[in-house]
Amino acid sequence: MAEEGQQHPLKIYYMIWTLLFVVSFFSYMVDYLQFQGYLRWTLILVFMFVKAGFIIAIFMHMKWERLAFKLAILGPPVAILVLIGLMSLEGNYVEGSRIESYGESTFEPETPGHH
Amino acid sequence: MSEAVLDSGAQEAQGGQGVVDDWSRDKQVFGLPWGKAMMWIFLLSDTFIFSCFLVGYMMVRISTTDPWPVPSEVFALTIFGESIPLVLIAIMTFILITSSGTMALAVNMGYRKDRKKTFWLMVSTAALGASFVGMQAFEWTKLISEGVRPWANPFGAAQFGSSFFMITGFHGLHVSAGVIYLLVIAFRVKNGFYEKRGGNYEIVEITGLYWHFVDLVWVFIFAFFYLW
Numbered sequence: 417m418a419e420e421g422q423q424h425p426l427k428i429y430y431m432i433w434t435l436l437f438v439v440s441f442f443s444y445m446v447d448y449l450q451f452q453g454y455l456r457w458t459l460i461l462v463f464m465f466v467k468a469g470f471i472i473a474i475f476m477h478m479k480w481e482r483l484a485f486k487l488a489i490l491g492p493p494v495a496i497l498v499l500i501g502l503m504s505l506e507g508n509y510v511e512g513s514r515i516e517s518y519g520e521s522t523f524e525p526e527t528p529g530h531h
Numbered sequence: 532m533s534e535a536v537l538d539s540g541a542q543e544a545q546g547g548q549g550v551v552d553d554w555s556r557d558k559q560v561f562g563l564p565w566g567k568a569m570m571w572i573f574l575l576s577d578t579f580i581f582s583c584f585l586v587g588y589m590m591v592r593i594s595t596t597d598p599w600p601v602p603s604e605v606f607a608l609t610i611f612g613e614s615i616p617l618v619l620i621a622i623m624t625f626i627l628i629t630s631s632g633t634m635a636l637a638v639n640m641g642y643r644k645d646r647k648k649t650f651w652l653m654v655s656t657a658a659l660g661a662s663f664v665g666m667q668a669f670e671w672t673k674l675i676s677e678g679v680r681p682w683a684n685p686f687g688a689a690q691f692g693s694s695f696f697m698i699t700g701f702h703g704l705h706v707s708a709g710v711i712y713l714l715v716i717a718f719r720v721k722n723g724f725y726e727k728r729g730g731n732y733e734i735v736e737i738t739g740l741y742w743h744f745v746d747l748v749w750v751f752i753f754a755f756f757y758l759w
Contacts, residue, residue, distance in 0.1 A: 461754070476743045489575055496586070507593030
């Protein structure tokens with residue numbers, strides 16, 4: 417199998433390619449239609465994981481690799497979730513102590529594109 | 532005789548038993564060409580680098596008390612007198628996806644030993660990548676002219692500029708390196724370099740892995756930096 421490399425029918429590539437376009441269009445629409453709050457964040461994450469999944473599984477051929485290899489490559493990034501969790505806790509704490517020590521921000525932002 | 536039987540057994544076991552077999556049999560763990568395994572391991576390390584950038588961005592965005600600039604407005608472009616949010620970023624996203632598709636086809640044509648098609652598909656991929664970097668240069672120029680700096684910007688929290696230049700800059704560097712890498716391999720495919728080495732076109736797949744990874748990173752940057 418390894419000698420032959422990854423040979424698959426072209427059809428699956430065209431299909432995934434089209435799907436990637438469609439999903440990207442949807443994720444742009446999330447911004448264009450100005451969805452806000454939890455709906456926005458959920459949609460962004462769903463579309464992101466769908467796209468990432470298609471690219472890794474089909475374009476990078478991970479779907480057809482052996483499980484030992486899948487685990488070796490896709491396992492370690494799970495550790496990043498721990499970092500995300502710790503840093504969001506830390507970030508919220510830092511923000512709280514900044515407001516406590518220095519008060520709320522007095523920054524007056526300009527609106528982009530008007531000058 | 533019995534060894535041969537064991538070996539064919541190792542090829543067939545799937546799932547959990549396959550994992551145990553792969554790690555415990557007296558053989559190479561991953562039945563992959565070393566170049567491909569090494570590219571994956573490099574990409575794994577790169578995943579951690581980009582994750583650190585994105586987590587750092589998350590941390591500064593949470594912890595700043597200044598308002599975060601609205602990406603939808605900062606990256607809007609005025610086309611024919613109408614302001615369209617995030618339009619250039621959307622175009623860049625579609626370009627990168629297009630290039631991922633041409634790359635996937637190049638890998639396939641490589642294994643079919645169709646050197647001409649492989650060459651042209653890889654060159655188109657590189658051209659799309661180069662246009663992506665060009666648009667990013669345009670985006671940088673626009674933001675810099677509006678006063679966005681790594682240490683301050685008129686639209687909100689100073690950390691916006693530092694995260695933007697760091698993350699997109701590092702990604703752009705990856706795309707630029709990828710364009711060079713693609714062109715080198717494409718011309719080697721064209722002039723028959725791999726024919727002299729037994730006609731093995733695994734290298735096209737390895738190059739493809741790198742290129743798809745660059746696209747993959749953009750998926751995350753697009754979601755977290757531009758859309759969030």
